[in-house]
Amino acid sequence: MRHVISVSVDNEPGVLSRVTGLFSGRGFNIESLCVAATMNQEVSHITLVTAGNEMIIEQIIKQLRKLINVIKVVDLTPTDHVEREMALVKVKAEDRQRAEVLRIADIFRCRVVDVSPNTYTLEITGTSEKLNAVLGLLKTIGIQEVVRTGSLAMQRTKKE
Amino acid sequence: MKLTGSQIFLKCLEREGVKHIFGFPGGVVLDIYDELTRAPFIKHFLVRHEQGAAHAADGYSRASGKVGVCLVTSGPGATNTVSGIASAYMDSIPMVVFTGQVPTPLIGNDAFQEVDIVGITRPCTKHNYLVKHVDDLARIIHEAFHIARTGRPGPVLVDLPKDVIQGQTVPKFPERVRIKSYNPNYHANPKQIKKALDLILKAHRPVIYAGGGVILSKASEELTKFAQSLEIPVTTTLMGLGGFPAPHRLWLGMLGMHGTYFANMSVHHADVLIAIGSRFDDRVTGKIEEFAPHAKIIHIDIDPTSISKNVVVDIPIVGDCQDALSQLNELVVAQVPTPRELSPAHQAWLAEIDQWKREHPLTYDRASGDLKPQFVVEKLYELTQGNAIISTEVGQNQMWAAQFYHINRPNRWLSSGGLGCMGYGFPAAIGAQVACPDDLVIDIAGDGSIQMNIQELATAVEYDLPVKVAILNNSFLGMVRQWQQLFYDRRYSQTPMWSPDFVKLAEAYGALGLRAEKPEEVEPVIREAINTRKPVLMDFRVAPEECVMPMVPAGAPMHKMLLT
CATH class of the missing domain: 3.40.50.1220 (TPP-binding domain)
Structure with a gap:
């Protein structure tokens, strides 16, 4: 089963390699990984998407906690959380297709971030499913290049 | 008052109560070795190979319950400790390994004797550090000892670039460790x-x-x-x-x-x-x-x-x-x-x-008339009244030692369990002898394993460490041979093994060499070894094709044992 795990770590060189080394060394999967600094300069945040049965996910979480530079680990999957991913897509767009690309962009609330005479570059934000849907449609027109961020996730505030 | 990195380093060791370290000097740690001449509270044991230093620190720790310490130079000095670190990691042995490193401005430039030892040892240490500034040195060393000995213990490596060792600062020695993400739970619910x-x-x-x-x-x-x-x-x-x-x-x-x-x-x-x-x-x-x-x-x-x-x-x-x-x-x-x-x-x-x-007691063919390896271990047990500290190599010797030398107290059994690292036993015995100078320390070895770190005979002789080595010499890499006999139709691929004359070898090193080829020669040899106040190599020519039994074949359930 797919799990989204939120990890706070010391913002130090080598820490990411401890985390990824743990996954490769123990044969755990990483589906995606997002890392960036936080408001606190000493802390970085990793959102990690992985897959495995219950026993493996439990091991992943415990093993992460065991790393000295890991401050906090939360499995967001069983909690109510928001998940977002972003993609940049360069789409071939000539003649009649230019309007079609813009229409799709409009429907899915994508932004056009770069324009050339025969391409558009779109920025798409949403869940993985939404991104897949847009990319599926754009593929029929002709995608030149795609980059995706992997998932970011955050727990929803509990409502009183 | 400003101190240099190497002065701070030694002050830190003193504060941690370190009395013995095992090491080998080299270019980037020259300053520490120079400072060592002015540090009478620490005795340094010069090994003959850095793997020996790591195993000795490990053996020292297992026998004493303290943190073992070793100090080596950068590059090959550091990589040579890796087997010793991995062995300590698998067995949760508290150890701090200090490695020299090229000066920070050269790191990443493929400098002479540069290696990314922090990267190499990341999966086989509990934690490791590259000290980037002399101001961090005292805190990091204190943290390293704290992490090594607390929770589930393990080895910690601290990489010391030459410019950090030579740098100067007014050190602050922390009294307490504060690591927000490390707080092992001792109290069971x-x-x-x-x-x-x-x-x-x-x-x-x-x-x-x-x-x-x-x-x-x-x-x-x-x-x-x-x-x-x-x-x-x-x-x-x-x-x-x-x-x-x-x-x-x-x-x-x-x-x-x-x-x-x-x-x-x-x-x-x-x-x-x-x-x-x-x-x-x-x-x-x-x-x-x-x-x-x-x-x-x-x-x-x-x-x-x-x-x-x-x-x-x-x-x-x-x-x-x-x-x-x-x-x-x-x-x-x-x-x-x-x-x-x-x-x-x-x-x-x-x-x-x-x-x-x-x-089905533990047993072997006592009536054969051959010199059986189990008999040697039994005699060792009998003649030391079970009071020796036993280290082992890895393989048949290790299993016979475990089966027939009945250890009755903690910290008297030193064996590379998780990693199964051949060459462990002899340097570990040296470390144990340093920790427990008044105890009898015996390495139960095979003719294969002992040759993986036999150079440490020089260390034992130089420092007058009267470690005894009992080589169960069957002219085979015995455990691998046993598997070949049982599961590979007796095709003895690369397991028959020639060895030097261990008695002469011992003599060349200035140790005592003894040999037994028949059962009745075993007791006098062991007695003489015990009564000799210097390192002794005992060469027991045992039955070559003896197997360790019982045995559960790999992948079988535990109740399906081969008994003979």
Whole structure:
């Protein structure tokens, strides 16, 4: 089963390699990984998407906690959380297709971030499913290049 | 007052109470070695290969319970310690390894003797550090010792660039360690303890399976008390030997691939298995799906990752073995009337185990007239009255030592369990002899393993460390040969092995060399070795094709043992 795990770590060189080394060394999967600094300069945040049965996910979480530079680990999957991913897509767009690309962009609330005479570059934000849907449609027109961020996730505030 | 990095380094060691270090100098650690000449409180032992330094620090730690320390130079000095670090990591041995590093401006430039040792050792240390500034040095060294010795212990590596060693600062020596993300849980949850005892008291066929955690947490007295008060038989892993007194009536011997018949049968038929400071290693469980198939499992361990890693347990208890066992003992005193009346089922269980002990004791062909390796180990046990510190190499020698030298106290058994690192025993024995100068230290070795670090004979002789080495010399890499005999149709691929004349070799090093080729020569050789105040190599020419039995073939369940 797919799990989204939120990890706070010391913002130090080598820490990411401890985390990824743990996954490769123990044969755990990483589906995606997002890392960036936080408001606190000493802390970085990793959102990690992985897959495995219950026993493996439990091991992943415990093993992460065991790393000295890991401050906090939360499995967001069983909690109510928001998940977002972003993609940049360069789409071939000539003649009649230019309007079609813009229409799709409009429907899915994508932004056009770069324009050339025969391409558009779109920025798409949403869940993985939404991104897949847009990319599926754009593929029929002709995608030149795609980059995706992997998932970011955050727990929803509990409502009183 | 400003101090240099190397002065701070030595001050830190002094503050940590370090008295002995094992090492080998080189270019980037010259300043530390220079400062060492002005540090009379530390004795440095010059090894002949850095792997020896790491194993010696490990052996020192296992025998003394203190943190072992070694110091080596950058590049090859650092990489040579890796096997020793990995071995200590697998067996949770507290150790701090200091490696020199090229100056920080050169890091990443492929400088002379540069290697990314922090990168290399990341998966085989509990934690490691590259010190980037002399201001951080005192704090990092203090943290390194703290991390090495607390929680589930392990090796920590500290990489020291030359410019950090030469840099100057006014050091601040921290009194306390503050690592926000590191706070091991020692205190076992009393509710879980209660649940565990309730289950144990209902058990008809309980067995304790203890591991190295019992020794690391100094819990063997509590363990003995607990087992005695409830009449529960005890088996230990290779790492747990000495955690429970071997001559005890409740003692089952070691379990696992070369464990006793009765230990493995007991675990297989148990209805409650109490795992204490052990980690369900594959050499212990055999075919994991059929391990202890009838048992509810209680698992006490300080490392949460050990729990439910290989086997799903019924009552997990995260905490220090000593804490958990003393809580259990207190609860037993409060809840259980003494003398406790054993249920008929429990009595029948003990009788059944006794029956297994009688039917299939640990044995070998005593009547053959050949010099059997087991006989040598038995004689060593007899003539030292079980009082020696025993280190082993890896392979048949290790298993025979585990089976026939009955370790009765903790910290007297040094063996590379998890990593199975040949070449471990001799330098580990040297480290143990440094830690315990008045004890008799014997490395039980094979002709293969001893040659992996035999250069340390020079260290033993130079520092007058009277370590004894008993080589069970069968002219084979014996354990691999045994597998070839049993599972590869006796095709002895690269296992017959020529060795030098060990007696002459010992003499060349200034040690004493002795040889026994017949059973009756064994006792005089051992006696002479024990009575000699210098390092001794004993070359026992044992039966070449002897096998370690019983044996559970790899991947088979534990009750399906080969007995002969």
